Amino acid sequence: MNDYLWDGSGEPDGDIEQLESLLRPLAYQAPAEPYAVSAVVAAAPVKRAPMYQWAIAAVVAFAALGLGFWMIRSQPPETVTVAALDQRQVSDLAWTERVIEPTVPAVPIESNHPVKAPRQTAAASGRSIRGSQRVLEERQEGRVAADQLLKALRITSDNLNIVKTKVNQVGASTPES
Amino acid sequence: MSEIDLAGNGILFPGQATAKVATASVTEISPEARLVVRVRNGDQDAFGELYGRYAAMVHGILLARVPRAEVDDLAQDVFLSAYKNLGSLRNSNAIGPWLAMITRNRAMEFYRREKKTEELVDDVPVRASSLTEATEVLTIIRSLPDAYKETLVLRLVEGMTGPEIAERTGLKPDSVRVNLHRGMKMLREKLGIGVRS
Numbered sequence A: 001m002n003d004y005l006w007d008g009s010g011e012p013d014g015d016i017e018q019l020e021s022l023l024r025p026l027a028y029q030a031p032a033e034p035y036a037v038s039a040v041v042a043a044a045p046v047k048r049a050p051m052y053q054w055a056i057a058a059v060v061a062f063a064a065l066g067l068g069f070w071m072i073r074s075q076p077p078e079t080v081t082v083a084a085l086d087q088r089q090v091s092d093l094a095w096t097e098r099v100i101e102p103t104v105p106a107v108p109i110e111s112n113h114p115v116k117a118p119r120q121t122a123a124a125s126g127r128s129i130r131g132s133q134r135v136l137e138e139r140q141e142g143r144v145a146a147d148q149l150l151k152a153l154r155i156t157s158d159n160l161n162i163v164k165t166k167v168n169q170v171g172a173s174t175p176e177s
Numbered sequence B: 001m002s003e004i005d006l007a008g009n010g011i012l013f014p015g016q017a018t019a020k021v022a023t024a025s026v027t028e029i030s031p032e033a034r035l036v037v038r039v040r041n042g043d044q045d046a047f048g049e050l051y052g053r054y055a056a057m058v059h060g061i062l063l064a065r066v067p068r069a070e071v072d073d074l075a076q077d078v079f080l081s082a083y084k085n086l087g088s089l090r091n092s093n094a095i096g097p098w099l100a101m102i103t104r105n106r107a108m109e110f111y112r113r114e115k116k117t118e119e120l121v122d123d124v125p126v127r128a129s130s131l132t133e134a135t136e137v138l139t140i141i142r143s144l145p146d147a148y149k150e151t152l153v154l155r156l157v158e159g160m161t162g163p164e165i166a167e168r169t170g171l172k173p174d175s176v177r178v179n180l181h182r183g184m185k186m187l188r189e190k191l192g193i194g195v196r197s
Helices: A003-007 A014-026 A037-043 A051-074 A087-092 A126-173 B031-040 B044-063 B068-084 B092-114 B129-142 B146-157 B162-169 B173-191
Strands: none
Touching: A003 B162, A003 B173, A014 B129, A014 B146, A014 B173, A051 A126, B031 B044, B031 B092, B044 B068, B044 B092, B044 B146, B044 B162, B068 B092, B092 B162, B129 B146, B129 B173, B146 B162, B146 B173, B162 B173
16 A cells, blocks of 8 residues: 555655645634634534423323322321310300300399209200311311312422423533533 | 444444343453543543544544534534433443444434434535545445445445444454445446456
């Protein structure tokens, strides 16, 4: 093989020299100033994630939403007992007759009328107690359902944040080559 | 410098996405590898030095594949991509072959985005007759097989010697020698100049 073609040594080849002379103007021209990578990076356009990545993110978001609701629905409902009701919940039942201790009204001592114990209300009966308990249970179930819904929304929001972070990472790390 | 063996014994490499490095023969860190380490430590000037060492190679590989008007922009893309993804380079000694691979991939991506299958013709002003002739010869070189046209452009246009081409691109010296010889033979035939054995 012609050494001149390999490493430029030996007897020059006329054709090769002619081609070199002809093609050299097309060669890379080093810039006058040193290459500044910071300037290139700063001038590079910000690449947005391709459409398919947004589609993947949407699918993952919907899957996360469905998973969140499935997790909530798979949880056993909380058992509500009357004993678990606190005073606050009991006091909320403004229209419900409550079992109260019969009280003796304050009557002046000098009154001549004998003091009679007030007649007990219907709430004192067993039937009213059971009704009020049922109402309290329903109220508690409603609160539990509301809490579960909030929990599901919180889980979904967390999942969406994770998806968003991953999409940004994918978009940022997507190579040019 | 370690031997770099691309699939196909270095003769055919378009589309090859990986470059194997014979790490067993590497016993020392090359100057380029030291630059890579410095860049990873945040030394941007070191990347400027890497640019200076490999710009001609990147330019030549692109010139062999894409229109001249696109070469400079694509070269910027290549180095920007290399800068951003330098952390993924496992062997710092293979910075040259790695850059060459990115360059070839970028050239392929250019045609995928442009959705053009035929060779693009450079638009050169008529007044520069020598440049027109050079562009015509370049067009003929581009019509050769990928392995031949790349080594011929690096040799005849960028002025790199065979050993330099082997070192920078990671091809075996014998592969480069064969590509140069066969490529030159085909070029002579197409140009109608003296064919030498």
